[in-house]
Amino acid sequence: MQIKGSVALVTGGASGIGEAVVKHLVRNGAKVVVVDVEQKNIDRVVNDIKEIGGEVIGVQADVTSEADTARFIDATLTSFGQLNVAVTCAGIIRDGTMLSMDKQTGKVAKKLEFEKWKSVIDVDLTGTFLTLRDAAEAMANGGQDGLLVPISSVNKVGQLGQLNYSSAKAAIELMPKIIVGEFLLRGIRNIRCVGIAPGYTETAMLTRMNQEALKAILADVHIGRLIKPEEIADMIGYCMTNTALDATTIEITGGLCYPRGVAK
Numbered sequence: 001m002q003i004k005g006s007v008a009l010v011t012g013g014a015s016g017i018g019e020a021v022v023k024h025l026v027r028n029g030a031k032v033v034v035v036d037v038e039q040k041n042i043d044r045v046v047n048d049i050k051e052i053g054g055e056v057i058g059v060q061a062d063v064t065s066e067a068d069t070a071r072f073i074d075a076t077l078t079s080f081g082q083l084n085v086a087v088t089c090a091g092i093i094r095d096g097t098m099l100s101m102d103k104q105t106g107k108v109a110k111k112l113e114f115e116k117w118k119s120v121i122d123v124d125l126t127g128t129f130l131t132l133r134d135a136a137e138a139m140a141n142g143g144q145d146g147l148l149v150p151i152s153s154v155n156k157v158g159q160l161g162q163l164n165y166s167s168a169k170a171a172i173e174l175m176p177k178i179i180v181g182e183f184l185l186r187g188i189r190n191i192r193c194v195g196i197a198p199g200y201t202e203t204a205m206l207t208r209m210n211q212e213a214l215k216a217i218l219a220d221v222h223i224g225r226l227i228k229p230e231e232i233a234d235m236i237g238y239c240m241t242n243t244a245l246d247a248t249t250i251e252i253t254g255g256l257c258y259p260r261g262v263a264k
Ligand SMILES: NC(=O)c1ccc[n+]([C@@H]2O[C@H](COP(=O)([O-])OP(=O)(O)OC[C@H]3O[C@@H](n4cnc5c(N)ncnc54)[C@H](O)[C@@H]3O)[C@@H](O)[C@H]2O)c1
Pocket: 011, 012, 013, 014, 015, 016, 017, 018, 035, 036, 037, 038, 041, 061, 062, 063, 064, 088, 089, 090, 091, 092, 123, 127, 151, 152, 153, 154, 197, 198, 199, 200, 201, 202, 203, 204, 205, 206
């Protein structure tokens, strides 16, 4: 599979890792579809790409909606005639421990809000499922080479304060094995699935995290810095061209070793 001439769809493509993936693939000759909820950011990324002469469309959509998913797959096929790569970067965090105690009374003062649980499961897990399912349908019917790239996280191992997020990302880590196994069962040979589990990466998502906790985590990162979104994008480009990669999830963490502070 070559990047040049391929058609890529990136959810959450208007910010952070998704934006870096979009720009990396365009620079290497792909046509791209930028899917995001944030219209202003879609416009910015689409303009950036047009300035360098890239072929791009932007589609405002919510990945939790089945109707929206069908709409952005349709828009891809209408504009570019096929789909080769789908990268599911749309994601959110809503952190908090399941229970918080009142120090004075020793009783439960607060529970993780249902809305915090549900919104993360909806966007991160259900959104990934809907995008992969409908992208795979387009690839299976189109018959061209395809690659599905679900984005998990290093926090799939179980990060404190992220019961919702870690649960979603652990489930996403399993997807490549199950999906490719099913493809084998159903005689679908043209679509691979390779997940990516990034470590702590320099994007807007981290600015919404507890900054003290982030500082402590960075002390456990071997390379001593955050991952750059471009480093994740580069790996996704590599996954396109190395067709032996399949049915697995690759970690890119800069050597995050978690000697403390994680439930395993
Ligand atoms: N930044 C990190 O350290 C890190 C680490 C591991 C995994 N990840 C994962 O990488 C992916 C990208 O994260 P990021 O750091 O670039 O964050 P980001 O906040 O910069 O980008 C996420 C994008 O998703 C979009 N989005 C949110 N909800 C959406 C919805 N319902 N429908 C469509 N788009 C929606 C946002 O508008 C945003 O543009 C996420 O899945 C995240 O969980 C990030």
